[in-house]
Amino acid sequence: MRIGSLPRVRLADLPTPLEEAPRLGERLGLRRLFVKRDDNTGLAMGGNKARKLEFVMAEAVRQGCDTVITTGGLQSNHARMTAAAAVRLGMRPVLVLDGGKPGRYPGNLLLDKVLGAEFEFVPKGSDVDLEMAKVASRLKAGGAKPFVIPLGGSTPLGAVGYVNAALEMAGQLVDMGMKIDHVFLAAGSGGTMAGLLLGLKAFVPGTKVWGISVGKGSGRLREVVAGLGTEAASLVGLPLVVEPADVLIDDSYVGDGYGIPTPECVEAIRLAAATDGLILDPVYTGKAMAGLIGHLRDGLIRPDENVVFVHTGGAPGLFAYEEWF
Numbered sequence: 001m002r003i004g005s006l007p008r009v010r011l012a013d014l015p016t017p018l019e020e021a022p023r024l025g026e027r028l029g030l031r032r033l034f035v036k037r038d039d040n041t042g043l044a045m046g047g048n049k050a051r052k053l054e055f056v057m058a059e060a061v062r063q064g065c066d067t068v069i070t071t072g073g074l075q076s077n078h079a080r081m082t083a084a085a086a087v088r089l090g091m092r093p094v095l096v097l098d099g100g101k102p103g104r105y106p107g108n109l110l111l112d113k114v115l116g117a118e119f120e121f122v123p124k125g126s127d128v129d130l131e132m133a134k135v136a137s138r139l140k141a142g143g144a145k146p147f148v149i150p151l152g153g154s155t156p157l158g159a160v161g162y163v164n165a166a167l168e169m170a171g172q173l174v175d176m177g178m179k180i181d182h183v184f185l186a187a188g189s190g191g192t193m194a195g196l197l198l199g200l201k202a203f204v205p206g207t208k209v210w211g212i213s214v215g216k217g218s219g220r221l222r223e224v225v226a227g228l229g230t231e232a233a234s235l236v237g238l239p240l241v242v243e244p245a246d247v248l249i250d251d252s253y254v255g256d257g258y259g260i261p262t263p264e265c266v267e268a269i270r271l272a273a274a275t276d277g278l279i280l281d282p283v284y285t286g287k288a289m290a291g292l293i294g295h296l297r298d299g300l301i302r303p304d305e306n307v308v309f310v311h312t313g314g315a316p317g318l319f320a321y322e323e324w325f
Contacts, residue, residue, distance in 0.1 A: 007059065009057050009085075011043050013042035027275050031306065035308070039285075041313070047312060047314060050085075053081060066145050067092040067146040071095070075317040076108060080115070093117040098122055099123075100123050152188055152191055155191065158191045159232035163232055167203055169199075181307065183307075184308070185312060188213075190228055191228055197229055197246065201246070211250070212290070214284050214287050215257065253290050261324050262290065264293070265290045268287075281316075282324060283317055
């Protein structure tokens with residue numbers, strides 16, 4: 001592979017632990033449940049985006065940019081972590097947030113403010129790529145050199161961060177003498193799943209990787225993940241193709257939409273916290289854990305199989321959902 005030859009800035013505390021959650025596993029009726037703790041990547045309270053940003057921000061540095069523009073919802077973990085990466089690298093963070101100007105700034109929004117990010121609030125459902133292009137044009141006219149990062153940092157280069165995570169996990173499994181059967185994670189913009197699926201296909205073949213969608217329909221997300229995974233394979237020199245048929249997406253846990261918790265999500269958050277002290281969030285990991293529980297209930301996972309849950313972070317967003325708890 002060529003991961004080591006790609007430009008990279010060190011932003012994450014790696015490797016993250018792969019640890020067992022015995023009490024939660026017992027409550028769910030699983031023989032063994034492990035958690036890949038990518039909530040512990042360290043950058044601005046952690047999360048999966050740090051791995052992506054190591055490669056994406058390296059390109060911004062290479063181009064000599066002084067400003068970083070990205071987008072997300074009001075409680076975007078990606079926006080928070082991109083702001084932190086930008087200031088760490090001496091750049092100006094500008095966040096184009098979808099959802100209109102809020103009356104309060106809880107959770108990730110508060111951290112964005114503390115990090116010194118500039119906000120551009122756009123109405124919910126806006127074409128955020130167009131809005132970011134407008135902001136970039138305006139900043140260029142003022143003499144800035146902006147670098148635009150798409151939603152979730154989900155580019156082929158960003159996905160490389162999770163090819164690397166799969167390699168890391170493969171090594172941990174060897175050290176533990178463990179074989180895993182299933183991996184579960186939240187699937188939002190698709191980049192994390194694309195890299196992880198590609199990497200596990202290469203290094204831990206036979207593992208089923210389940211993406212629990214938190215917003216998009218399965219058909220569209222399947223195509224996105226396959227495309228990003230295949231392009232990432234080319235970047236790192238893996239002779240593999242990720243076909244849409246390889247991508248296991250379940251969109252039946254979305255509920256009323258992105259960022260809106262479901263009763264199953266809230267119950268999963270309570271259960272993970274009350275058993276193994278594991279803090280999940282209402283946007284991503286809570287729905288992903290609800291999906292894992294549902295797949296076990298529906299017989300898609302056998303109780304005697306080994307399962308890894310990828311904790312992609314997001315705990316700061318929990319503080320914006322107090323009314324649900």
